[in-house]
Amino acid sequence: MAHIRKLEEQELIKALRLSEYAFQYEVSESEKEERLERLKRHEIWGEFTEEQLMSKIHILSLEVSINEKFYSMGGVAGVATWPEHRRKGSVSRLLKKSLLSMKEKGQMVSFLHPFDIDFYRRFGWEITASMKKYNFEAKNLFIYQDINGTVERIYKDDNLDPVKKIYEYYFKRYNGLLKREDYWWTQAIFTKGFQAGVYYDENKNPKGYVLYKMKDQLLDVQEMVYMDELARRGLWNFISQHDSMANKVKMILPIDDQQPFLLKQPKIEQEIFPYFMGRIVDVNPFLEQYELNKTDEPLTLHIKDSFAEWNNGTFVVSEGKVEYSENADKQQGLQMDIQTLMAALIGYQTADFLYDCRKISGSKEEFQKFKEGIPTRPASFYDFF
Template sequence: MRKLDKNEVIDAVRLSEYAFQYTVPKEELDDKIQRYREHEIWGDFEADELAAKLHLINFETWLAGKKIKMGGVASVATYPEHRRGGRVARLLRNGLFEMKQKGQTISLLHPFQISFYRKFGYEVLNNWKKVELKVEDLKPLRAVSGKIRRVELDHIFEVLNPVYETFAARFNGMLVRTENWWKERVYSKGFRFATYTNEEGNVTGYLSYKIENRKLEVEEMVCTDGEARRGLWNYLCQHDSMVERVTILTNESDQLTFLLANPKVKTTVEPYFMARIVDVENFLKEYPFTIKADETLFLHITDDQAEWNNGSYLIDREGVRVFKGDKPNAACAHPPKRGLRCNINTLTSVLTGYQDPYFLYEAGLLEGAEDDVVRLQSIRSTKETNFMDFF
């Protein structure tokens, strides 16, 4: 197992083509190789042949209103003759170590199968919601005083990213988008963009959408206030003579459909991305707990894949103190008399905000005294999780 050299990146492309069942057109191959060279690609080899691979990508993500380092895991693939031999497990464990060394305290990935990645400490981060509408559902809401403008592609980053960042900071898990990410991943899909500008001249919302075969697909509807939501929706309604169907992708708690004349529309909610804490000690140290002066909380964590996380962590106003057991996989030297016990999956779910601590307590995934569960609920971030990108 080792990192691929730049001249071996083509082998990673060929493995991706085989595993994910697509072919890179010849005229796009150089661009694909260049994008892959921006990744840290680890391979597991059979002699000199690439048998399996995993890509590590350097990102940042939003957590409780601040940006933190995040390691993206992508393009995990194995040739069929090398599957079920533990190669991907080795690559994932190595990936966790490499991310820890780079100070990336959390990792995100898109799973081909949730149960597979749960074995490696990853847990569901967010749900996406798809709303499917008919043309008769396109009824405008109350009029607004702002303006809709379609945006030229050359100005996407400078115009849209400030709106996106305002919106993204309201959630846990959102990707911090760079200018290159906007250019290469957000507006390279053939989508159109439109903004809502209020009376004060501030852009407070935008749409990413496309129209094909009388179908309107809204990839992103980002609104920083209700006026922008109404304005953008009213703009979509003006396409009623051009389309027969409309789909809108959004976050699970978005309440746009409540505002419609007929809110009873087809809605699909599914888990999307997964996350896992890579380095518990440093993640807890940068996590913005809202803890009172006299409050303390012990967390006893087990992690089968990253032994450096096994231990007991005392959280108080002074910060985080760590207690390790004598054995590498022991949460603490003696059975804990107080505090909460859980594995890395549950800790990730609680601290990202995807699941409520009391629900996990009732499910038996979070163990300890009930008053400690209440305390954990009160000191963690209450922001909803969301993720709108793909890698």
């Protein structure tokens, strides 16, 4: 008889072996101890039959920034099933168990990197961040004149405070960014071969950084974060100074970036790719923290969530408070599913677009009230798990 339970510490090797098989990589013996130590941070649920692990799911306890407030987030990772146990509903049962666990711990949202977007949409997740990828030849690089700041190189073992300070500035600019703890910076950001170039203004204040790797004549820029235009130019000059080393440049930047317009030859290879997905785990506390409607005129939301039944029903928001009802009048208020609510409130899609394409239905008066409660801030996500 199959049953679901948490993996014990001595069973972490089972999770690692399944990951190696499912994701087709191999951890060397010298790296295995460190990898198992990292897994101790994960809450891992498995479905077993006669104590044989059939499938598993990892939950990482993290936080993300939405409207400059931090929300406890359950990061879903490492979802895998041995081939002989696939297509039997195991992952569905594990996802359900993981959502219940997140709800009990007060994790209001959940993020994941999908192998298949449509698959996870069935369980209430929706795209919450897309990124832009640029590939262009180094001959497109150029130098801005009269930039008086300086750039200093920072490595994994250096003092990372300047980089952290700059990154946290982006909480004002984007929704959905991960709050990075110290261990995350060293384990997940400054990975093998990557370093940072930090731009300091004339007063020696850190104002921007690029996270990059230079290898095989490719300058690979994974993050470019800046606090003002001078910092952007200073970082661009730093990138351009690699023109004798690099034949090509690759850059990963947020969805609203306009860098190609500034190039000498803007006709470059550009790709917009859906990157991460998110879902609201528990609508009631999420809406209370979000403060969607601070007025005394109630805003009524009818939410459909076919996978997390506690979110199914009507939520009346007024003066920052939320009341839940299972059997409210559907003729009043707005109707949408849990995926649409997430896309709108995190800023991945505009409320206008979602209303026009009928992902949101209801009166224009109610919609206007809903729309006015959403700050204009796009969504982004640089990290991976």
